Amino acid sequence: MSRARDYRRRSALSGWLLAGICFCAVVLSGRLHWRLDLTAAGSNSLDDATRDLLGQLQDRLQIKLYFNRDIEGAEHLLPDRLRIQDLLAEIEGAGRGRVSVETVDPTTDLVAARDAEHLGIQPITVQDQRIAGVSIEKLYQGLELRYQDRSELIPFVVPARFEFAFATRLQSLLRGGERPLLAFFSREPMLPPPVPGMDQEAPPGRVFERLREILGARYAIRDYRGLGPGEAVPEEALALVVLRPERVTAAEVEAIDAYLRGGGRVVVLYDHEEVLPQRGFEKRTLESGVDAWLAGYGVEVRREFVYDEGGKAMPVDVQLVTLPDGRTARNPIFDAYGLYPVIGTDGLNQEHVVTASLEEAEFVWAHPVVYQPRAGLDLQAEVLVRSSSRSWRLGAATKVGITLSNVKLMRTLIAQAGAPQPSDLVLALRGNFGEESAEGVLVVVGDSDLFHNLNFDTGPANVPFALNLIDWLAADEALIELRSRGDETRRLRSFYADSLERQGGRGATPAANRAIDRQAREDQLSMERRIAWVNLLLPGLLLLLAGVGHFGYHRLQDKRWQEAD
Amino acid sequence: MKRTLLIARREWRVAFDSPVAYLVLAALPTLTAAFFFLMGDFFARGEASMREFFALMPQLMIPIVPALTMRLWAEEQRSGTEELLLSYPFRVRQLVLGKFLGALGLLALSLAATALVPLTVAWLGPLDWGPVIGGYLATLMLGAACIAVGAWLSSLTHNQIVAWILGVALLLCANLLGAAATARAVPEALGRILLGSDLGLRFQSMARGVIDFGDLAYYLGLVAFFLCLNGLVLERRRWS
Incomplete structure (x- = not known):
């Protein structure tokens, strides 16, 4: 009887203990926000720039997250959504009581749905492919920030870009909602006057419109087609x-120079010609009108083209292929086009905030920028971008057509040109550009086509370069670092490159190149297979050997005991 | 503690006297390497990261851990040694904890055998060791929770296969709680609880390299809860 009572008592105690453990685990796991970020750059924690901005809050910042809870069919997005919520919890903590986060579901909450529509938070559609067929799910993932009487919006939160998007919006709110001004001077046609309720289309000649659009997300862009005494660059x-200076008059040069001497920051995207691909790559020569002005500061943009052996692969020819059904198909043949230099980390200044976080930049018909310090001027020069060690200069008369014959012709010219001649492509000068002038910055880029609508955001390289450059000039260095957070890719060593090096680099003829390429690919594949199989078999084999040794030892001992018996 | 370690040591000895333990131990490094290097796109991505490696762990734990724990109590019951064990001057908590530590040690050994993978990745590129440490800690915590569940289920039956099937089914459910929590049919309050209880989602947070003390508390709570359940089952059997 006493044993049964004892058991009941113990069971009751254990029951209470279990309930206590459950309660503590659930409460602690929900309440504890102490976290330790083990990543090398602390990439899962808030950056100091964001913390600084949160520290500047004078009033309450309300964050409303438009998330639909039901994401059936898109469950793979759940970890990313939790990551956003995790970062928001950290933001709430860093806000020290001045940040509140609220989550609403527009699919079940009619008020939230109306607000989302009013704000412009649109759901994105996700295709759910299951056995029953394909269904389309709507997914809300927007965020609204409210501070004092202003609000900012992130229509769709991308986890990898969330902190930068949040910090820029917060910065804008703290500045009172006014976007800083950026002046653009070019000969492009101006936009027509806006008509309420109608989308404004840029005229075809506005070839840097994409650059304006992307910078316009953070800056107020003001266009100038002419400058002079009546229309000076505003001090603010x-x-x-x-942009691509052309026939710049003396009065305009004076206005630019006055702005620079007044402590302004000027970027010149320089080109000696406009290439017209639709007219068989015809070149239209541009007379910039700023050469003498640049020369006054020791800068010259040379007329030659920069040719880089590792140019971007472009379709240089077409191969006709007969398909099994008798039809013919046109297959493009790609080859490295040397006048589109792709500058990797070796050519990007790793000490400079603009280029340190970039992985590459793609130039298009670029020209060398040469600097000779001028006596009497105290200017600090920094080269931001330089062409690779396998680059040369080709004369201004070089044909720029993207054709196989031209590519071959350029290779022949390079073979005769002798030793490579790396060129500076982007140069930054900082200092006093005259007596009694404030410290200004002048950046000269020996190319404007890299920011042309056709090239600007077609690849991943040039948008961050443009944004970093403008943010640096706008003295937003902290945000530059924030933008590139989490972007650093830790690249594996390339067995392909190792094999190429072992074979002595690329060959002289296309046939030799193909053979070298085939060999390098085979070497790469063989090495990868070897690594995979060693990892697959070695631990298992070692454990198997340990097992055999263990059983062998015991069998031996058993035998000895039997013999002793 | 001495007696607890005595039980853990006995577990190790018994485990290594059977070839099954070697097979189970070899399964984790072999499967992870196969999925990561051969079936995955590690080389195609060209990035020195172990993210995909650790992403496999919650799924791999589902069959492997019940295989480690299925015999913990079921075998004792089947062979009749449980009564003998319970008659020894050990407390139930020492027996439960000893068996748990024994199984956890085996899992840790199996995890240690996968160390060749991060070493290879570090040789191939600049590996960030933070998420690797976080990933191994997360795997160990997840494994500990799964072992506690498996040990409890093993104490409920004398058939090892039944214990394994029950373990797989329960762990599978625990890994699908997060997905279930997002379904429209589930009430919001219940959804929040389910989301917080998903084994795999908490694991992913740690495997990113973020050690959240809330996640640690959750896993430790889960371990304590199921070990207590295990103890209750044995206590009832000792007194019946």
Whole structure:
């Protein structure tokens, strides 16, 4: 009887203990926000720039997250959504009581749905492919920030870009909602006057419109087609971007120079010609009108083209292929086009905030920028981008057509040109550009086509370069670092490159190149297979050997005991 | 503690006297390497990261851990040694904890055998060791929770296969709680609880390299809960 009572008592105690453990585990796991970020760059924690911005809050910041809870069919997005919520919890903590986060579901909450529609938070559609067929799910993932009487919006939160998007919106809210001014000077046609309720289409000649659109997300862009005594660059402009200068008059040069001497920051995207691909790559020569002005500061943009052996692969020819059904198909043949230099980390200044976080930049018909310090001027020069060690200069008369014959012709010219001649492509000068002038910055880029609508955001390389450059000039260095957070890719060593090096680099003829390429691919595949199989078999084999040794030892001992018996 | 370690040591000895333990131990490094290097796109991505490696762990734990724990109590019951064990001057908590530590040690050994993978990745590129440490800690915590569940289920039956099937089914459910929590049919309050209880989602947070003390508390709570359940089952059997 006493044993049964004892058991009942113990069971009751254990029951209470279990309930206590459950309660503590659930409460602690929900309440504890102590976290330890083990990543090398602390990439899962808030950056100091974001913390600084949160520290500047004078009033309450309300964050409303438009998330639909039901994501059936898109469950793979759940970890990313939890990551956003995790970061928001950290933001709430860093806000020290001045940040509140609220989550609403527009699919079940009619008020939230109306608000989302009013704000412009649109659901994105996700295809759910299951056995029953394909269904389309709507997914809300937007965020609204409210501070004082202003609000900012992130229509769709992308986890990898969330912190940068949040910090820029917060910065804008703290500035009172006014976007800093950026002046653009070019000969492009101006936009027509806006008509309420109608989308504004840019005229075809506005070839840097994509650059304006992307920078316009953070800056107020003001266009200037002419400058002079009556229309000076406003002092409050963070920077002046001179886009492909053409026939710039003396009065305009004076206005630019006055802005620079007044402590302004000027970027000149320089080109000696406009290439017209639709007219068989015909070149139209541009007379910039700023050569003498640049020369006054020791800068010259040379007329030659920069040719880089590792140019971007472009379709240089077409191969006709007969398909099994008798039809013919046109297959493009790609080859490295040397006049589109792709500058990797070896050519990007790793000490400079603009280029340190970039992986590459793609230039298009670029020209060398040469600097000779001028006596009497105290300017600090920094090269931001330089062509690779396997680059040369080709004369201004070089044909720029993207054709197989031209590519071959350029290779022949390079073979005769002798030793490679790396060139500076982007140069930054900082200092006093005259007596009694404030410290200004002048950046000269020996190419404007890299920011042309056709090239600007077609690849991943040039948008971050443009944004970093403008943010640096706008003295938003902290945000540059924030933008590139989590972007650093830790690349594996390339067995393909190792094999190429072992074979002595690329060959002289296309046939030799193909053979070298085939060999390098075989070497790469063989090495990868070897690594995979060693990892697959070695631990298992070692454990198997340990097992055999263990059983062998015991069998031996058993035998000895039997013999002893 | 001495007696607990005595039981753990006995577990190790018994486990290594059977070839099954070697097979189970070899399964984890072999399967992870096969999925990561051969079937995955590690080389195609060209990135020195172990993210995909650790992403496999919650799924791999589902069949492997019940295989480690299925015999913990079921075998004792089947062979009749459980009564003998319960008659020894050990407390139930020492027996439960000893068996748990024995199984956890085996899992840790199996995890240690996968160390060749991060070493290879570090040789191939600049590996960030933070998420690797976080990933191994997360796997160990997840494994500990799964072992506690498996040990409890093993104490409920004398058939090892039944214990394994029950373990797989329960762990599978525990890994699908997060997905279930997002379904429209589930009430919001219940959804929040289910989301917080998903074994795999908490694991992913740690495997990113973020050690959240809330996640640690959750896993430790889960371990304590199921070990207590295990103890209750044995206590009832000792007194019946």
